[in-house]
Amino acid sequence: MKPIYKALTIAGSDSGGGAGIQADIKTFQMLDVYGMSAITAVTSQNTLGVNGIYDIPLEGIERQIEAVIGDIGADAVKTGMLSKPEVIELVAEQVRKHRISKLVVDPVMIAKGGASLLAESSQDALRLKLIPLAALVTPNIPEAEVITGMTIETLQDMKDAAVKIVEQYGAAAAVVKGGHRLGDPTDVLFDGRQFHEFTAERYETRHTHGTGCTFSAAIAAQLAKGSSLLDAVQTAKQFITLAIRHELGIGGGHGPTNHWAYSRRETGNGDNTPAIKESE
Numbered sequence: 001m002k003p004i005y006k007a008l009t010i011a012g013s014d015s016g017g018g019a020g021i022q023a024d025i026k027t028f029q030m031l032d033v034y035g036m037s038a039i040t041a042v043t044s045q046n047t048l049g050v051n052g053i054y055d056i057p058l059e060g061i062e063r064q065i066e067a068v069i070g071d072i073g074a075d076a077v078k079t080g081m082l083s084k085p086e087v088i089e090l091v092a093e094q095v096r097k098h099r100i101s102k103l104v105v106d107p108v109m110i111a112k113g114g115a116s117l118l119a120e121s122s123q124d125a126l127r128l129k130l131i132p133l134a135a136l137v138t139p140n141i142p143e144a145e146v147i148t149g150m151t152i153e154t155l156q157d158m159k160d161a162a163v164k165i166v167e168q169y170g171a172a173a174a175v176v177k178g179g180h181r182l183g184d185p186t187d188v189l190f191d192g193r194q195f196h197e198f199t200a201e202r203y204e205t206r207h208t209h210g211t212g213c214t215f216s217a218a219i220a221a222q223l224a225k226g227s228s229l230l231d232a233v234q235t236a237k238q239f240i241t242l243a244i245r246h247e248l249g250i251g252g253g254h255g256p257t258n259h260w261a262y263s264r265r266e267t268g269n270g271d272n273t274p275a276i277k278e279s280e
């Protein structure tokens with residue numbers, strides 16, 4: 001019988017279904033991984049923005065994680081919206097307690113509509129408690145600037161930030177995503193030894209809600225199945241590129257990406273694989 005690979009997301013719920021827990025579980029499912037969740041906060045949210053955040057008590061978050069890990073287990077874990085320092089500390093404690101090695105930390109800070117999803121007082125906890133436990137950290141450029149205190153404009157700046165997250169803050173690897181720069185987006189992975197660049201054609205659209213959640217969930221799913229880090233990031237880049245390109249056009253604001261697109265792609269049509277380049 002085919003093994004069942006399992007992934008757990010510890011993140012916030014997005015009622016609109018485009019980001020957070022919902023995006024993660026859809027991505028796990030599309031990549032043939034059994035998805036589970038520990039919800040940190042419920043947001044009332046749609047494509048126009050976030051209009052309410054309701055935190056889950058710490059005990060509730062802990063019990064969700066214990067329930068999942070204590071019975072079913074997880075081959076990989078990803079984190080998303082953690083909002084408060086106490087939540088970050090709790091998650092770090094759980095990761096250590098259960099010896100979770102395949103931990104993908106998506107340092108979610110601000111939603112597309114501008115709502116803050118991480119208290120400023122949480123930045124130190126993120127940097128000092130959670131990042132050192134991560135197999136991979138996946139910041140976008142503004143998040144990498146907050147984590148490192150650097151200004152990031154060029155590809156070299158992205159590389160320098162990735163190195164700092166690994167060498168100074170203790171993550172095993174970091175991928176700085178390039179969606180917030182102009183032009184075709186290049187994501188830069190530093191695996192502790194070398195850099196890998198992933199570039200795809202920019203698709204002009206406002207429907208990019210939940211891109212970061214989907215990208216990091218795809219990496220976690222691939223790691224859960226035993227992929228190498230490099231293969232996992234490459235598949236995730238392909239997954240998110242297709243999900244953006246085949247937009248659903250839902251809602252009046254920043255709509256969700258298309259989680260079906262990757263599994264429905266035609267094989268061998270040549271437009272699916274973003275370029276990958278190794279550099280110094």
Ligand SMILES: Nc1ncnc2c1ncn2[C@@H]1O[C@H](COP(=O)(O)OP(=O)(O)O)[C@@H](O)[C@H]1O
Nearest residue numbers: 140177178179180185201202203211212215240
């Ligand atoms: N318009 C776009 N066209 C193609 N790929 C994009 C586009 N916007 C973002 N991406 C890709 O989506 C992923 C998430 O990007 P980014 O916007 O940087 O992060 P976040 O969603 O966390 O803000 C990255 O792989 C990035 O390169």
Ligand SMILES: Cc1ncc(COP(=O)(O)OP(=O)(O)O)c(N)n1
Nearest residue numbers: 012019020111112209210211212213
């Ligand atoms: C509940 C919840 N979690 C995370 C986000 C942010 O997701 P992200 O993938 O960074 O996408 P955008 O919101 O920036 O489009 C969220 N909105 N809600």
